[in-house]
Amino acid sequence: MAWKAAPVWSWxxxxxxGGLTALGAWILIQPFQKDHEAAVKLFEQVNLASAAEKLxxxxxxxxxxxxxxxxWQEIQAMSGRTVSTAGxxxxxxxxxxxxxxxFLAKSNDGEKATLRLEIEKLRRSEKESLQxxxxxxxxxxxxxxxALASGQPQLIQQxxxxxxxxxxxxxxxxxxxxEAQPGEAFDAERHEVADGSAAVPGAVVGHTVAWGYTFQGxxxxxxxxxxQAGTTPETGPATDPS
Numbered sequence: 633m634a635w636k637a638a639p640v641w642s643w644x645x646x647x648x649x650g651g652l653t654a655l656g657a658w659i660l661i662q663p664f665q666k667d668h669e670a671a672v673k674l675f676e677q678v679n680l681a682s683a684a685e686k687l688x689x690x691x692x693x694x695x696x697x698x699x700x701x702x703x704w705q706e707i708q709a710m711s712g713r714t715v716s717t718a719g720x721x722x723x724x725x726x727x728x729x730x731x732x733x734x735f736l737a738k739s740n741d742g743e744k745a746t747l748r749l750e751i752e753k754l755r756r757s758e759k760e761s762l763q764x765x766x767x768x769x770x771x772x773x774x775x776x777x778x779a780l781a782s783g784q785p786q787l788i789q790q791x792x793x794x795x796x797x798x799x800x801x802x803x804x805x806x807x808x809x810x811e812a813q814p815g816e817a818f819d820a821e822r823h824e825v826a827d828g829s830a831a832v833p834g835a836v837v838g839h840t841v842a843w844g845y846t847f848q849g850x851x852x853x854x855x856x857x858x859x860q861a862g863t864t865p866e867t868g869p870a871t872d873p874s
Contacts, residue, residue: 811843825856
C-alpha cells in the first residue's frame, strides 16, 4: 500500500481550530467557575455576617463600658459629696463638742465656786455654832460648880442631871468636854491657867475652872484650871487660849 502525504493546514484553519478549542475549554470550565464564584460569595456573606455580629457585640460592649464609666463617675461624684458632707458633719460635731466642753468647764467652775462658797459658809456657821455651844457648856459647868458650892443636895442632883444631859447631847455631835482632877500635875498640853499666867515647874492643879473640849477627836481648847496654893504662877506674859 502506498503512503499518502498528510494534508497541509492553512493558518486560517489552524486559527479556527484553535479558536473552537479555546471556546470549548471556556464553555467547559464555566460551571466550575460559577460554583467557585458562588462559594466565594457565600463565604464572603458568612464572614460579613460574622463580622457584623462581632461588630454588634463590640458595640454593645462599648455601650456597656460607657454606661459603666458613667455610673462609676456618678458613684465617684456621690462619694466626693459624701466625703464632703462627712467632713462638714465632723467639723460641726467637733465645734459642738468644743462648745459643750467649754460649757461644762464654765459650769464646773461656777459649781465649784458655788460649792466653795457654800463650804466656807458651812465652816463659818459650824465655827459660830460650836462657839455658841462651848459658851453654853461653860455656863452649864459654872451652874453645876455653883450648886456644889451651895451644898444643897437636891440642887446638886438636879443640876447634875442637867449637866449630864448636856454632855450626852454634845457627845452625839462629836463635842466631848473633859476636866482635870484636883492634885494632878500641871500639863501644859492639857491644862491652861485660867488667868493666862505661866505655871511654875512642878505646879499642881487645884481645881477646874472651865472644861476643855475635843471636837470629833481633835482638841479645840485646853482645860482652864486654877493651881493649888504653894504653886503660885510665875509672873510673865499671858498665854493665848488655843
